[in-house]
Amino acid sequence: MPVEPPPTPWDLASARMDVADDLVAVGADLEPGTILSAYRLGLFPMGLGAHGRAPIGWWGPVRRGVLLRDDLHVSRSLRRSLRRFHVTVDTCFDDVVDGCADPARTGRWITGDVHRAYRRLHDLGWAHSIEVWESGHLVGGLYGIAVGGLFAGESMYHRATDASKAAVHALHELVYADGDAGRIIDVQWKTPHLATLGVREMPRPAYLSALPTALGLGLPEAFAT
Incomplete structure (x- = not known):
């Protein structure tokens, strides 16, 4: 815990x-x-x-990007891509953060201080990574913070087509494994990329009203050990 x-x-x-x-x-x-x-x-x-x-x-x-229990959209092409990937949890947290912090990425914002801060949270059991592998190679993933029934996604990346979407798909499966609609996957802002997966915008007051319920739930099993 x-x-x-x-x-x-x-x-x-x-x-x-x-x-x-x-x-x-x-x-x-x-x-x-x-x-x-x-x-x-x-x-x-x-x-x-x-x-x-x-x-x-x-x-x-003001308008929070969230992926709720019933909103995940898996396109036919993504479903085909999922067969190529192997997904793990918390096996190489630093590598995932490094991938998200790649200086070649446009709009990068993950500094060394941020990486160290989330590494400390990982060591304490709060920050987690989802890794996506293809043919034994790490090709994408995401990381974020799990607090009760809230998973606050920080960043994701891909080096193979659909790898970051596969990470979000896996995260959705893990967070909502018990079917509780009170849980929240928070992705900060809705982007065109995330919108294809079913991410919606939630007005700030609605998000703040839903947050206590999510925080009061138990951790998803995948993040509880």
Whole structure:
């Protein structure tokens, strides 16, 4: 089971969640207790400097991207692709984060500090990775934070067609394995890529209303050990 870190000294609850802006606070730190407190309040960190450098911004999108239990869409082509892949959980967390942080990627934002912060959360049992393999090679994956029935996805990548979609498909299977519709996969923002999988937008008030129910649920079995 995850180990609860020392509480954050920062008052993240004072973030202005009533503003018409996705960015709701700036500052604080990337200690495990701070990051966990943020997720429990509906926030996540992303640096405001070049390529995600400091200062730290805390984000609570006005329209949150979520993948709910009944919304997953698996196209015919994706279903064919799934047969090529082998999926694992938490076997090479750092490699997945490195793939997501590839400096060749447009819009990269995962700094060394971010990687170290989520590695500490992984060591404490909160951060998890989904790995996608083809012919023995790591070709994609995703990572994020599991808190109760919330999985907050941070980033994903692929080096083979449909590998990142296969990671999302596997994540959906794991999070909703018990069929509980109160669980939430949070993907931060809806993108055209994620929309093809069934990701929808949830208004901020609706997300914040649904969050306590999700947080109160037990961890999915895949992330509970």
